[in-house]
Amino acid sequence: MxxxxxxxxxxxxxxxxxxxxxxxxxxxxxxxxxxxxxxxxxxxxxxxxxxxxxxxxxxxxxxxxxxxxxxxxxxxxxxxxxxxxxxxxxxxxxxxxxxxxxxxxxxxxxxxxxxxxxxxxxxxxxxxxxxxxxxxxxxxxxxxxxxxxxxxxxxxxxxxxxxxxxxxxxxxxxxxxxxxxxxxxxxxxxxxxxxxxxxxxxxxxxxxxxxGGWLYFAKIEMLSDSKVASSVSTLAPAAASPAPVQVATAAAPPPSSPPPIPPTEKFVAETVPIVSDRSRITLAREYAPAGDFKAMAMTNGGINAFVVNQPSEEGAKSGALEQCQKRAENLQQPRKCELYAVGNAVVYRHGHPPVPPTPWIRRDPLTEKPFVAREVPLLREAGKGRIETGYPPAKNAKALAIGPGGQFHYLSGQESADEAARRTLEGCAAVSGVPCMVVALDDAFVVPVPTTLKAIGFFQVATNSSIASEAKADVAQRLSNAPSGWNAVAVGTSGRPGLALQASNEQDAVNEALGNCVKRDTDCHVIAIGPFAVGPN
Structure with a gap:
């Protein structure tokens, strides 16, 4: 024993x-x-x-x-x-x-x-x-x-x-x-x-x-616009671009950290998570080719710094952490910096935030509509209030992502829509620990946002217990073949689904799904609209 x-x-x-x-x-x-x-x-x-x-x-x-x-x-x-x-x-x-x-x-x-x-x-x-x-x-x-x-x-x-x-x-x-x-x-x-x-x-x-463990990616993040000059010394920040506006909040304490990166992973600037594209370019030009001793540190919000040509490995580690922490404090972000790389080896213990497969954004005129903060699904009123005051007036390119538990994260002033989407998804996943969804790009909703019923989570066919097991594969296949328009799913007491695919508006999708369900089952109700699981308002 x-x-x-x-x-x-x-x-x-x-x-x-x-x-x-x-x-x-x-x-x-x-x-x-x-x-x-x-x-x-x-x-x-x-x-x-x-x-x-x-x-x-x-x-x-x-x-x-x-x-x-x-x-x-x-x-x-x-x-x-x-x-x-x-x-x-x-x-x-x-x-x-x-x-x-x-x-x-x-x-x-x-x-x-x-x-x-x-x-x-x-x-x-x-x-x-x-x-x-x-x-x-x-x-x-x-x-x-x-x-x-x-x-x-x-x-x-x-x-x-x-x-x-x-x-x-x-x-x-x-x-x-x-x-x-x-x-x-x-x-x-x-x-x-x-x-x-x-x-x-x-x-x-x-x-x-x-x-005991340190809580990873759990607190509210807010970075103000601020320019940080690039340093040409051996003690240099990893990015010289203006810090974008970032806001993230969690409706619930975050789940576990993403899977750890294997300790033998080689440093590749293009895959460093959360940091800006400009930071990645700086890392590729100045950090990757530099000789030892060198190290790079970052926060879970993307603030980062590196040092090269240090007299020892320990000196490189402490120098990178110190410079990163100073940057975080200067940006009024007293977040914990951690080592991402020592030499050309990745040592970051938290891994890459999980993101959904591409494409992250689909522009669809049938479902796209002007952004209204109070209509953002899954969020608490306090979160909607913060978005209402911070997101609409923010500079493009900007994006807003939400997690299945009501977490959210947004950035503005990015150099492209792709960068806004990537960093927003990574920042949101850092808070939630699971893949998030981009719901707004610039000033428009880019996913079908339900209003007839209340969004209560992300809709996933495989894990939805309301749908009969033998019908799940067919439902998933048919939804994947209908990437545009309004889709809805209804089920009855026996779990036999009724689907509406590529409808021109939300109400038509709801009515069609219910109509198809009652042909096969009894006591039908809608369980999904677009990408969201729904319940009564």
């Missing part, structure tokens, strides 16, 4: 027995779909599922930060999926997380860490997350989320009260709910002094601190 410290994640479905009793077949089908979501997120964040039983999932993570980020993304994703069902049929998880000393035996984990995680899950609200004090201490300064201290809680079969915190979850309207504070445990007597638990939690935190 092997003993180790790990972040333990426990989840199960609230009211699962009732859901099964009401409709066993439908509940089991949805459980399989929802478990695919949770399993994918756990794997993405480096977790390992070590036990399952019915609707329950137990997983371990090497980092408390990644465990909490995973839990938040799971709850946000399932909240969106639940919007398609009435409250009585919604399937919501409770999640508990702790850091603890556990024993590994034949792949399974045993010990107090597992037991406490399960008890914290029982304390969590429906659709919520409850963490131990040890976890809170690890993540409080690394994740931009709010916590409510619910104090020491007495839980079953754990002799010492567990000090717990609730994670504030986002409501449907974009605001954050204040978790309900549970009744704290009664003070302990002399046989169980109160100081023991804080000491124990502190020791566990100190032991596990090595597994």
């Amino acid at each position: 092997k003993r180790k410290i790990a972040a333990i994640f426990a989840a199960d479905i609230a009211g699962y027995s009732r859901l099964v009793a009401e409709d066993e077949e439908e509940t089991l089908r949805r459980l399989a779909s929802y478990r695919q979501v949770t399993d994918d997120f756990i794997a993405r964040y480096g977790g390992r599922i070590f036990n399952t039983a019915g609707d329950a999932v137990l997983a371990e993570f090497p980092s408390a930060v990644e465990a909490v980020r995973c839990a938040i993304d799971i709850q946000e994703s399932l909240r969106t999926r639940n919007m398609a069902y009435p409250p009585s049929r919604q399937m919501s998880f409770r999640i508990g997380i702790t850091i603890g000393d556990v024993v590994e035996r034949d792949g399974d984990l045993l010990g107090d860490g597992v037991n406490i995680a399960a008890r914290l899950e029982g304390l969590a609200e429906v659709g919520g997350i409850c963490v131990s004090r040890a976890v809170h201490e690890q993540v409080a300064n690394k994740l931009s989320v709010q916590f409510a201290d619910i104090g020491a809680q007495e839980v079953k079969n754990i002799p010492t009260p567990v000090h717990a915190y609730m994670v504030a979850m986002r409501r449907e309207d974009g605001t954050y709910a204040t978790p309900q504070v549970k009744k704290p445990a009664k003070p302990q007597g002399a046989a169980q002094p109160n100081w023991m638990w804080p000491v124990a939690a502190t020791l566990v935190s100190l032991t596990a601190i090595g597994v």
